[in-house]
Amino acid sequence: MTHEPYDTQAASYALGALDGEERTEFERHLAGGCAVCEAALRASAETLAAMVRSGPPMVPPPEAKEALLRRIATTTPPQRAAAPPRTLVWAVGMLVAMIAAAAFTGAFVAARYEGRLGQMAREAAALRERVQRDEAALRQQIALYRSVVDLLRDPQTRIVTLHGLGANSQATGRIIWHPVNGGHVLVANLPSAPAGKAYELWTIADAAPQPVGVFQVDASGRGTHRIPPLEGGKPVKVFAVTLEPEDGVPEPTGPMVLASK
């Protein structure tokens, strides 16, 4: 039985010269599993290697070896299983392992990878949640900065300085205040309010102090709070901050920690 045209194609293929449809045809033939062609290709590879070796050897530039040794020294040696012994023991062991593997692989893979997939899904969800939280916080901050910048652009906006009082003499604050649009209070160097307490801001126009919101300070002693505009746009004479129960109270009850003037 003739094996043509594959013998001729195998020769060209071994030299890397087979092209076009013949190459596709030959590769399909090879993929089908042809022992004759595989043997021919191996023999050709050895023949070509012998041809190459038959020429005079040439020592490559020493830098090439140095560079390679440096490169493999700085990489972790590839993690590989120890090479299998080439004996019957290996074959038997392999068979046993295969049978065992067939029995356990399904359950093992499922258990191991479901666990890992579950963990990865949880991590991804946590990450997504964090990103969303961070994004919301950033949006809030940007909105605050925009509003402050808009206020500063307005010629009617005033900056009122707050001074620390009593034990909080190191505390400082500023109020950016617009008579129609309200404003912001920004404080620094205030200690965190004790549990159940918060700072409350008051405006004093002509009569009793008006509560304009409660706020907390962060670990670095800083806090920011948006102040809504006052009804009727009455001019504010004094701003003050007191320490109050965290839900806020209608009239000041605690010690005053910051005040304008």
Added chain:
Amino acid sequence: MATSGAELVRQMAAGDREAFALFYDRYAPVVFPLILRIVRERADASDVLQEVFWEAWRTADAYDPTRGSPEAWMVTRARTRAIDRIRSTRRRSEMFVAPLDEAIAATLEQPAPDAAERAENRGTIRSALDRLPGAQREVIELAYYAGLTQTEIAERLKQPLGTVKTRIRLALERLRDVGRTSP
């Protein structure tokens, strides 16, 4: 007794760097002239050589001694990478036909019979390729060292494709016989 090449590859697969150094010392002087002959520039040849040995280190565990000698493993890889290199260079300078022709001409000139004879006179070993008849040597040169396909060789030599195919096959058979009879 020197460790066999296959044993060195097995040790490399286990991460043995000393085995790699020995492996390099043994095979680099074999494949370097091959790479240099294909890519022609010493700096390029050094690059390709490093690429080839780096791959050998990385894929040592895939080497199967029943499928071929370590030498054939390395020579095949070196030839493929060197041809990849010149093909990409040719693609970059596609419009310049002349340099390509010059490169091929240079490839063909190198093992000219008189050069082989000179080498013989100097007492160096005459390579197996030099022992082939001119027409057979030419197709091996064009395919193996210049990276041309059989269709390109037929065009270049102005020969029918069938003739080129036959010549390639005969050349390989002859090379095999030369290998068997050489010392």
